[in-house]
Structure formats: C-alpha cells, structure tokens
Amino acid sequence: MIDFTLTKFKNSYLNAYKGLSKEIWWLAFITLINRAGTMVMPFLTLYLQDSLNFSISQVGTILTCFGIGSFVGSWIGGKLTDKIGYYKVMLSSLIMSGVSFLFLQAMDTFLSFCLGIFITTVFADAFRPAIFVAINSLSKPENVTRSVTLIRLAINLGFAVGPFVGGLIITSIGYYALFWIDGVTCVSAGFLLYMVLKPKASLSNLNLNSASGLSKIETEEKATNYQKIDFGIFLLIVLFTGIAFMQLFSIIPLYHKDVYNLSEWQIGMIISLNGLLIFAFEMPLVHLLEEKKFSKLSITIASLFLILISFAILNFEKNIAIILVSMTLLTFGEMLAFPSTNKLALDMADKNHKGQYMALYSMSFSLAHIISGKMGSYIVEMFGFTTNWNLMVLILTIAILLSLFLKLKISKRSKAIKELKVSLST
Structure with missing residues (x-):
C-alpha cells in the first residue's frame, strides 16, 4: 500500500512537469542563471551602511529609488514589448542591466547611488512584462499556468542559491566581487538567450516574436x-x-x-x-x-x-x-x-x-x-x-x-x- 502511494505521488509529481515546451525549459534555465547571479540585492542595505556609511534615512531613500526604478522599468518594458517584441526587450534588459551592475560599484556618493540603482532597476525590470508575454507565446494555451510556475520555480531557486553564495563571497573576497558576478551572470544569461531562443530568420518578416506572436499586419x-x-x-x-x-x-x-x-x-x-x-x-x-x-x-x-x-x-x-x-x-x-x-x-x-x-x-x-x-x-x-x-x-x-x-x-x-x-x- 505504501509503495503504491509513493509511486502514485511520484508519477503525479513528474506529470506536473510534462508537456512543457523546450523553449520554456530554456527560459527557466536562463532565469535561474540570472536570478542566482543577482547577489547584490539581498545584501544591499548592509553594503550601503557598512561600506558606504549611509544613514538609515539615506538607505530608505535609495530603496525608494529602487522601487520607482522597478515601476518605470516595468512600464517601459511593456511598451517596448508591444513595439519590438519580447525577445529584443529581454536580450537588451539582460545585457544593459549587467553593464549597469558593473558601473554601480563605482557609485560611492548618495546622489550617484540613487541614480545608479534607479537606472539599473529600470533596465532589469523591463525584463518582467517581456518574460510574461514570452511565456504566453512559447507555451500551449493549456500549459501557460504551469509554464509561469516553472519560471517562478527557477526564480525561487535562484534566490535561494544567490544569497548563500553571496554571503561566502563577501566573507572571502568582499562586496565589490558581487557587482562583477552580477554583471557577468546577467550578460551570460543574455548570451544564452541569444544562442538558444533567437527567432528563426524565416519567421522574422512576419515578426512572430512580437508580443502577441502574431504578424504586425494583423488588424489592431x-x-x-x-x-x-x-x-x-x-x-x-x-x-x-x-x-x-x-x-x-x-x-x-x-x-x-x-x-x-x-x-x-x-x-x-x-x-x-x-x-x-x-x-x-x-x-x-x-x-x-x-x-x-x-x-x-x-x-x-x-x-x-x-x-x-x-x-x-x-x-x-x-x-x-x-x-x-x-x-x-x-x-x-x-x-x-x-x-x-x-x-x-x-x-x-x-x-x-x-x-x-x-x-x-x-x-x-x-x-x-x-x-x-x-x-x-x-x-x-x-x-x-x-x-x-x-x-x-x-x-x-x-x-x-x-x-x-x-x-x-x-x-x-x-x-x-x-x-x-x-x-x-x-
């Protein structure tokens, strides 16, 4: 009876992952790399207080800039996704946010860091609406919810790995190394996206990589x-x-x-x-x-x-x-x-x-x-x-x-x- 129950549970668990497209699995892996590499964010408040000696009030203002950047980035990402397609937005977001992380370590004054974190978050969060549209376009209609769940799983796994590794890096090397790792992993995720999910040239004229997966000539x-x-x-x-x-x-x-x-x-x-x-x-x-x-x-x-x-x-x-x-x-x-x-x-x-x-x-x-x-x-x-x-x-x-x-x-x-x-x- 116990063996039967365990087997049934295992089959049910495995069935939850079946039927998802190859592209969704690649997208989940790219997301995992990107999120696991985002090690600065969990330690941001500590970095601002310990390394840059900012006050609690200044840290609060910087976190507000982070939130506003996320808000603006999501809006820009959505507009661009409808205009140029989710693929270009995702690729640009990964590369530009990676470069921004590298420059962010050079920001050591209050105003410069406010501006730097705002710009970095704008680039990073332009990715969010684009990936939702990508999931919708790369999944069968009946699999969209599970595809979203798989991406969430990759995000949570990345956030679990990132802070643990980040803590070890801070202890052994220092905060500056986190910015380099964040930047390199973002760019690497963008390179992988380019290699495995680049739209086929034969489809480019129809712009099937646009937000809706349909031709731009379709009636609005x-x-x-x-x-x-x-x-x-x-x-x-x-x-x-x-x-x-x-x-x-x-x-x-x-x-x-x-x-x-x-x-x-x-x-x-x-x-x-x-x-x-x-x-x-x-x-x-x-x-x-x-x-x-x-x-x-x-x-x-x-x-x-x-x-x-x-x-x-x-x-x-x-x-x-x-x-x-x-x-x-x-x-x-x-x-x-x-x-x-x-x-x-x-x-x-x-x-x-x-x-x-x-x-x-x-x-x-x-x-x-x-x-x-x-x-x-x-x-x-x-x-x-x-x-x-x-x-x-x-x-x-x-x-x-x-x-x-x-x-x-x-x-x-x-x-x-x-x-x-x-x-x-x-």
Missing part, C-alpha cells in the same frame, strides 16, 4: 470598456495582495527579531521555509488544480483567504509554532495567488497589447513594494505590530470582496452572451 483590436474596467478591478486586487505579501521582506523579519528575539540566522531559516515549500509543492499543486479545472478567480480567492489567515493568527498567543504555521499559510497562499493572477492577467489582456497589460500587472507589484514597507514600518512604529496585522487583514478582506464582485460580474456577462447567442441562432 482595442479592448472594450468593460474589459478595461475588469482589468482595473483586477489590478487593485493584485496591488492589495502585493502589499500584504511584501511584508514577508520587510515587517515580518522585524517582527521575528523584536517580538521573538530570534537571531538573523533563525529568521533566515524561517523565511527559507517559504522557498523550500515552493520548490517542493508549487508545481504539482498547480497541476492538480488545473486537472480539477478550478477557475483562476476561484483559486485567487482561496489564496487570499490563506494569506489573510496567515496574518490573523499572528495576533494569537506568542509561540514559535504560530509563526511557522503563519509562514506555511502565507507560502501556500503565494503558490495559489501568483500563477493564477499571472494567467488571469494574460487572459484579460488585449491580445495586441499584452506587453502593456503585463507591464501594468508588474507595476502593481512594484507599487506594492514601495507602499508595503513604508506603510508597515510607520504603522508598527506608531501603533505596534498588532495594528499592522489587522490592517493587512482588512486589506485582504477588501481584495476578497473585489474578487467575488469581479467573478460575479464576469459570470453574469458570460451568461448574457450565451443567452444572446442562443436567441440569435433560433
């Missing part, structure tokens, strides 16, 4: 008003979800240290639980939900409930088990939320402007990154952690209500369209 179709309204509501849902989730990288570690008196190593181990669970369970979980044919909005609503509970239980009795359960719930909520909202954004996007729609999706997370840390730190300083957790519960409750409203709205419209088709056919 504008999204109708109701589609834009739906997408606007959806972006609010994504923004509220992002504001809550980004607490994982700002307020939650602070809570672990101030309330539970945990060391940096212990905090790192708890947060690493997030990456380990994603690596082990996200792909088979997404595959299972696809087989069950749950709607993406239903999955999104379920994910919001899990994230909401993960914050609500932090108000219970102070116990190490509570923060472990909270991290687990937050992680499973993340596993459900991000692949489903990625696919929803692609499905709701006007097919000739997918780059711009995916830019708006990415910009929602960039804005959430800017808001979450600033707002959370202010609330904690003025009113305490409990008030902050309750605020997250309120924000997520609003996101759930918006999701239910959007689901009902789309369901009613789909029903009306079906009834209209029936009446026209009779």
Whole structure:
C-alpha cells in the first residue's frame, strides 16, 4: 500500500512537469542563471551602511529609488514589448542591466547611488512584462499556468542559491566581487538567450516574436470598456495582495527579531521555509488544480483567504509554532495567488497589447513594494505590530470582496452572451 502511494505521488509529481515546451525549459534555465547571479540585492542595505556609511534615512531613500526604478522599468518594458517584441526587450534588459551592475560599484556618493540603482532597476525590470508575454507565446494555451510556475520555480531557486553564495563571497573576497558576478551572470544569461531562443530568420518578416506572436499586419483590436474596467478591478486586487505579501521582506523579519528575539540566522531559516515549500509543492499543486479545472478567480480567492489567515493568527498567543504555521499559510497562499493572477492577467489582456497589460500587472507589484514597507514600518512604529496585522487583514478582506464582485460580474456577462447567442441562432 505504501509503495503504491509513493509511486502514485511520484508519477503525479513528474506529470506536473510534462508537456512543457523546450523553449520554456530554456527560459527557466536562463532565469535561474540570472536570478542566482543577482547577489547584490539581498545584501544591499548592509553594503550601503557598512561600506558606504549611509544613514538609515539615506538607505530608505535609495530603496525608494529602487522601487520607482522597478515601476518605470516595468512600464517601459511593456511598451517596448508591444513595439519590438519580447525577445529584443529581454536580450537588451539582460545585457544593459549587467553593464549597469558593473558601473554601480563605482557609485560611492548618495546622489550617484540613487541614480545608479534607479537606472539599473529600470533596465532589469523591463525584463518582467517581456518574460510574461514570452511565456504566453512559447507555451500551449493549456500549459501557460504551469509554464509561469516553472519560471517562478527557477526564480525561487535562484534566490535561494544567490544569497548563500553571496554571503561566502563577501566573507572571502568582499562586496565589490558581487557587482562583477552580477554583471557577468546577467550578460551570460543574455548570451544564452541569444544562442538558444533567437527567432528563426524565416519567421522574422512576419515578426512572430512580437508580443502577441502574431504578424504586425494583423488588424489592431482595442479592448472594450468593460474589459478595461475588469482589468482595473483586477489590478487593485493584485496591488492589495502585493502589499500584504511584501511584508514577508520587510515587517515580518522585524517582527521575528523584536517580538521573538530570534537571531538573523533563525529568521533566515524561517523565511527559507517559504522557498523550500515552493520548490517542493508549487508545481504539482498547480497541476492538480488545473486537472480539477478550478477557475483562476476561484483559486485567487482561496489564496487570499490563506494569506489573510496567515496574518490573523499572528495576533494569537506568542509561540514559535504560530509563526511557522503563519509562514506555511502565507507560502501556500503565494503558490495559489501568483500563477493564477499571472494567467488571469494574460487572459484579460488585449491580445495586441499584452506587453502593456503585463507591464501594468508588474507595476502593481512594484507599487506594492514601495507602499508595503513604508506603510508597515510607520504603522508598527506608531501603533505596534498588532495594528499592522489587522490592517493587512482588512486589506485582504477588501481584495476578497473585489474578487467575488469581479467573478460575479464576469459570470453574469458570460451568461448574457450565451443567452444572446442562443436567441440569435433560433
């Protein structure tokens, strides 16, 4: 019985990875190289304080420049993706961000580093909308969600490897080596992209590497008003979800240290639980939900409930088990939320402007990154952690209500369209 169960689990796990295109696997490998090489970012605040002697206020301003650069880069990347195609944007982003990392180590004044981190992030995050459109173009329609999940797996694995290796490099060589490694790995990822995913010359005249995978001579179709309204509501849902989730990288570690008196190593181990669970369970979980044919909005609503509970239980009795359960719930909520909202954004996007729609999706997370840390730190300083957790519960409750409203709205419209088709056919 046990052997049968293990075999069934193994087959189910392996099936989750079957059917994905060769191009998606290459894209995941390129992403892994790029993210594993991005070693400066986890140690950025330490570098700014220890090596450049910037104040906490100056560090906060630099991180704001980072967020604004991400916001602007996503917007530019989306616009360019629709104009010149995802391939050129991705290649340019990797090479230019690699070069920017090399120059960033020479920035040693406050203003120059603000400008440098802004430019570097603009180049780096132009990649984000382009890769979403690439996934949509290089995948079969039924595999898009799993393809997104595979790329997320590569990102999480890269972030797991990068900080570990980066810490060893800082100890043995110094911070300056990180900038060189970041720059070289970005350029190397760009070179690999050029070698394995360059569009075939025979297809270039049709510009099949454009955002929609269609010829530019195709008639432009504008999204109708109701589609834009739906997408606007959806972006609010994504923004509220992002504001809550980004607490994982700002307020939650602070809570672990101030309330539970945990060391940096212990905090790192708890947060690493997030990456380990994603690596082990996200792909088979997404595959299972696809087989069950749950709607993406239903999955999104379920994910919001899990994230909401993960914050609500932090108000219970102070116990190490509570923060472990909270991290687990937050992680499973993340596993459900991000692949489903990625696919929803692609499905709701006007097919000739997918780059711009995916830019708006990415910009929602960039804005959430800017808001979450600033707002959370202010609330904690003025009113305490409990008030902050309750605020997250309120924000997520609003996101759930918006999701239910959007689901009902789309369901009613789909029903009306079906009834209209029936009446026209009779």
